[in-house]
Amino acid sequence: MKVLLGVTGGIAAYKSLELTRLFIKSGHEVQVVMTSGAKEFIQPLSFQALSGNPVRDSLFDANQEAGMGHIELARWADVIVIAPASAETLAKFRMGRADDLLTTLILATDKPIVLAPAMNRLMWSNEATQENVAILNQRGWMLLQPGSGEQACGEVGEGRMPEPIEIFEAVEEVKKQQQQTYQAWLDLKQFWQGKSLLITAGPTYENIDPVRFIGNRSSGKMGFSIAEAAAKAGAKVTLITGPVQLAVSDQVKRINVRSAEQMFTAVQAHYSNADCFISAAAVADFRVADIAEQKIKKQSDTDEMTLTLVKNPDIVAWVAQQDDKPYVVGFAAETQNLIEYAKDKLQRKNLDMICANQVGETLGFEQSENALTLITSEQELELSLATKDELAVQLLKFISAQ
Numbered sequence: 001m002k003v004l005l006g007v008t009g010g011i012a013a014y015k016s017l018e019l020t021r022l023f024i025k026s027g028h029e030v031q032v033v034m035t036s037g038a039k040e041f042i043q044p045l046s047f048q049a050l051s052g053n054p055v056r057d058s059l060f061d062a063n064q065e066a067g068m069g070h071i072e073l074a075r076w077a078d079v080i081v082i083a084p085a086s087a088e089t090l091a092k093f094r095m096g097r098a099d100d101l102l103t104t105l106i107l108a109t110d111k112p113i114v115l116a117p118a119m120n121r122l123m124w125s126n127e128a129t130q131e132n133v134a135i136l137n138q139r140g141w142m143l144l145q146p147g148s149g150e151q152a153c154g155e156v157g158e159g160r161m162p163e164p165i166e167i168f169e170a171v172e173e174v175k176k177q178q179q180q181t182y183q184a185w186l187d188l189k190q191f192w193q194g195k196s197l198l199i200t201a202g203p204t205y206e207n208i209d210p211v212r213f214i215g216n217r218s219s220g221k222m223g224f225s226i227a228e229a230a231a232k233a234g235a236k237v238t239l240i241t242g243p244v245q246l247a248v249s250d251q252v253k254r255i256n257v258r259s260a261e262q263m264f265t266a267v268q269a270h271y272s273n274a275d276c277f278i279s280a281a282a283v284a285d286f287r288v289a290d291i292a293e294q295k296i297k298k299q300s301d302t303d304e305m306t307l308t309l310v311k312n313p314d315i316v317a318w319v320a321q322q323d324d325k326p327y328v329v330g331f332a333a334e335t336q337n338l339i340e341y342a343k344d345k346l347q348r349k350n351l352d353m354i355c356a357n358q359v360g361e362t363l364g365f366e367q368s369e370n371a372l373t374l375i376t377s378e379q380e381l382e383l384s385l386a387t388k389d390e391l392a393v394q395l396l397k398f399i400s401a402q
């Protein structure tokens with residue numbers, strides 16, 4: 001693995017020599033980037049001797065390929081480790097600053113980043129530093145917790161750089177995850193490449209009059225996440241969506257509809273080309289029998305108003321009844337007896353699979369996270385709480401295994 005080691009200005013910089021040695025000993029390639037602060041603490045020559053590569057420290061280096069060392073280094077690395085990560089550099093990362101080689105290449109990378117902070121205990125516990133690391137953590141950077149104990153400054157507390165062996169093991173973990181994720185991704189791609197997938201998403205709006213409608217709390221996120229993930233895996237995706245506030249990439253063919261009847265018409269026009277149909281939309285069961293042509297006026301002489309509703313077509317059941325039906329996946333959003341209702345729906349509607357989805361005030365709808373149980377006539381798989389993007393990938397994987 002190609003490890004890019006960023007060393008910043010802190011007493012613990014000397015420990016990164018041992019870290020370099022550990023990487024080299026286990027067969028990794030290492031390139032070291034030092035900040036000007038780091039060079040106050042340790043000579044670049046030591047890293048050069050251990051890594052076998054010249055140390056990089058200058059953003060404006062005319063000797064580097066096309067004079068763009070930051071881009072070249074960002075591309076070269078499989079993983080980037082910052083050890084020690086000073087309070088100053090963490091603050092710069094958080095802000096997206098790019099005023100030296102290290103900060104600039106960090107902005108120019110999509111590789112995993114492992115941070116090993118090291119600083120005085122008060123610098124570490126300072127609200128500003130804590131806010132910075134919390135945000136970097138949210139961005140998905142791997143933050144190693146500093147150790148506690150006696151510090152170089154003579155104080156005792158939290159802020160010591162994790163031991164080189166701990167940092168080394170964290171990087172090995174990244175490598176393992178990368179390999180697993182990559183293999184899983186290849187498998188998914190192999191299955192979905194060129195397959196045709198039809199997805200419905202979002203709510204439907206059933207008009208009452210020109211200004212009012214009956215809707216529901218579906219945000220469309222689940223269906224959109226599936227559409228994006230499938231398109232990335234190489235599938236030809238058609239997404240029929242009710243009114244939502246979401247965007248989708250150009251690889252997905254998007255068809256906007258409003259009512260259940262419009263969604264039904266669009267599905268009828270497209271299902272026969274699909275290898276798989278995923279019905280993630282929250283389609284209204286009923287629509288208003290007579291939609292008023294003009295805005296309904298408030299009646300001052302009555303406290304009640306009655307709307308007559310008539311049944312909407314059951315889109316997923318209709319697709320599942322067709323002779324040339326694709327593989328049909330439904331969703332069951334329930335507030336109670338989830339699995340029981342979902343299994344009943346699977347059977348009653350002749351679906352191939354159903355995704356049971358507990359919904360409630362703070363569950364399922366309008367959230368970017370969810371938990372699902374995938375059910376077929378032979379199998380049940382619980383997917384624990386995760387982002388809808390992650391669930392989408394797991395769902396596509398489960399379908400490909402059926």
Ligand SMILES: Cc1cc2nc3c(=O)[nH]c(=O)nc-3n(C[C@H](O)[C@H](O)[C@H](O)COP(=O)(O)O)c2cc1C
Nearest residue numbers: 008009010011035037038086087088089118119120
């Ligand atoms: C003797 C000495 C020790 C220092 N040790 C640390 C340290 O352990 N952690 C830290 O965040 N800053 C430490 N600093 C402060 C940084 O060197 C300083 O904030 C510098 O601007 C960091 O820049 P850099 O992150 O670009 O290397 C120390 C400063 C001195 C003078």
